[in-house]
Amino acid sequence: MRRSTVNVLGLLTVYVLIPRAIPSPTSPSASGTCTLSSSGSDDAPALLKAAADSACSTVTIPTSTTLSIQSKLNMTGTLNKHINLQGTIKFNPDIDYWTDNAFTFDFQDQAAFWLLGGKNIVLDGGGTIDGSGQAWYDAFAKDSSTLRPILLTLFQATNVTVQNIRMIDGPEWINFVNEGQHITFRNITISAVSTSKNAAKNTDGWDIFRSDDVVIEDSNINNGDDCVSFKPSSLGQYEGEYDIVQNVLATNIHMSNAQNGARIKAWAGKGVGSGLVKNITFSGFVETNVDNPIIIDQCYETSADDCAKYPSNTYIQDVWFNNISGTSSGKEKAVVASLSCSPDGRCSDINVNDINVTPPSKYGTPQFSCQNVQISGDAASLFGTCKTTG
Numbered sequence: 001m002r003r004s005t006v007n008v009l010g011l012l013t014v015y016v017l018i019p020r021a022i023p024s025p026t027s028p029s030a031s032g033t034c035t036l037s038s039s040g041s042d043d044a045p046a047l048l049k050a051a052a053d054s055a056c057s058t059v060t061i062p063t064s065t066t067l068s069i070q071s072k073l074n075m076t077g078t079l080n081k082h083i084n085l086q087g088t089i090k091f092n093p094d095i096d097y098w099t100d101n102a103f104t105f106d107f108q109d110q111a112a113f114w115l116l117g118g119k120n121i122v123l124d125g126g127g128t129i130d131g132s133g134q135a136w137y138d139a140f141a142k143d144s145s146t147l148r149p150i151l152l153t154l155f156q157a158t159n160v161t162v163q164n165i166r167m168i169d170g171p172e173w174i175n176f177v178n179e180g181q182h183i184t185f186r187n188i189t190i191s192a193v194s195t196s197k198n199a200a201k202n203t204d205g206w207d208i209f210r211s212d213d214v215v216i217e218d219s220n221i222n223n224g225d226d227c228v229s230f231k232p233s234s235l236g237q238y239e240g241e242y243d244i245v246q247n248v249l250a251t252n253i254h255m256s257n258a259q260n261g262a263r264i265k266a267w268a269g270k271g272v273g274s275g276l277v278k279n280i281t282f283s284g285f286v287e288t289n290v291d292n293p294i295i296i297d298q299c300y301e302t303s304a305d306d307c308a309k310y311p312s313n314t315y316i317q318d319v320w321f322n323n324i325s326g327t328s329s330g331k332e333k334a335v336v337a338s339l340s341c342s343p344d345g346r347c348s349d350i351n352v353n354d355i356n357v358t359p360p361s362k363y364g365t366p367q368f369s370c371q372n373v374q375i376s377g378d379a380a381s382l383f384g385t386c387k388t389t390g
């Protein structure tokens, strides 16, 4: 995958070192603040203890403190908690430990360092969550079965705000929202960049699964895969799964040097799943050097013949591409937009308005391609008559 940058706009206790015993936060202050400091060994037990202590309504990691996390963090069921991360939470890259101990999800065979769940949680403070990803990028290049943990997983979380945090060098996905509701991410800066020849692969900014009311705003992503991906079971990837992605608004987005801009993909062919993608708006995109600035691919990873025989059972309805401008990379030569649906009316109510995307000048005038779809909106004429297959 190409590296991509996107801006999503618009929308502990001073630990006194006691040589024995497990590090623990000092007693909460009268205001309920517990402040953590680093122990020189695994700081996970102290962080877990403070998070679980109802007397610690605020858990502070001060600016100069780096907590070294050497064992998994199960913070499900956390209640009414403010995690004030001014310093750094750094996951130790002990690949053998995490291989045996990370939390796992059946969904896309994922693993995780940290489950944060429960109710009424704020994670903020201007600090950093560091996944020590380089060791993982290098290990994965040698052995692609390496199970790389997700940096932060909101699991069964309700009413959670994560803001003013830098997330760096996650081994794999950066944020996973799994079975969450009323979740806001604001002013998050993500950077996952390899310093070796081994790319920072699959470092999605956000993956959203079986969740409702998720807002991501004023954030900046520099990574090696998807920026934000709404993926119940990854849109028809798995047989027997029915996926719904509904009521999505992506607005005021700036992106550069990416593979895909405003994109919907769904699987077709034999032995895949089914679903519905409905009421999706992409508006106010400014793209620079993007391979596929505007794209629907409803025959994802499926040959034309197979897609004709087994059209996608993931229906795509009520989609708006509004106010999209910028440049393509030229990877698709003059083609700057491709709305390609399975045969047999699997896409409906697809709208394009105010589109101004150009390829590199050597490719001449922009081309707009489409198949098996009827396009509406004031930019529909750019697409002409769509090809019909199947």
Ligand SMILES: *[C@@H]1O[C@H](CO)[C@@H](O)[C@H](O)[C@H]1NC(C)=O
Pocket: 074, 075, 076, 077, 103
């Ligand atoms: C996390 O902890 C909770 C409660 O302490 C427990 O019920 C749950 O099974 C744990 N989750 C995992 C994935 O270990």
Ligand SMILES: *[C@@H]1O[C@H](CO)[C@@H](O)[C@H](O)[C@H]1NC(C)=O
Pocket: 080, 081, 119, 120, 121, 122, 159
């Ligand atoms: C959501 O959480 C915040 C911060 O913890 C709290 O102030 C607020 O009252 C909660 N909202 C609801 C509806 O519970």
Ligand SMILES: *[C@@H]1O[C@H](CO)[C@@H](O)[C@H](O)[C@H]1NC(C)=O
Pocket: 126, 127, 163, 164, 165, 166, 187, 189
């Ligand atoms: C955004 O977060 C960063 C820390 O990552 C912080 O320094 C900055 O002040 C925050 N911006 C706003 C507007 O709060």
Ligand SMILES: *[C@@H]1O[C@H](CO)[C@@H](O)[C@H](O)[C@H]1NC(C)=O
Pocket: 246, 247, 248, 249, 279, 281
């Ligand atoms: C469509 O999605 C938007 C969010 O972009 C939401 O505000 C609106 O209510 C949805 N429309 C319907 C009919 O559900």
Ligand SMILES: *[C@@H]1O[C@H](CO)[C@@H](O)[C@H](O)[C@H]1NC(C)=O
Pocket: 251, 252, 253, 283, 284, 285, 286, 323
């Ligand atoms: C089009 O999108 C750009 C970039 O997000 C924004 O600045 C501009 O206001 C939008 N125009 C309209 C008419 O909404």
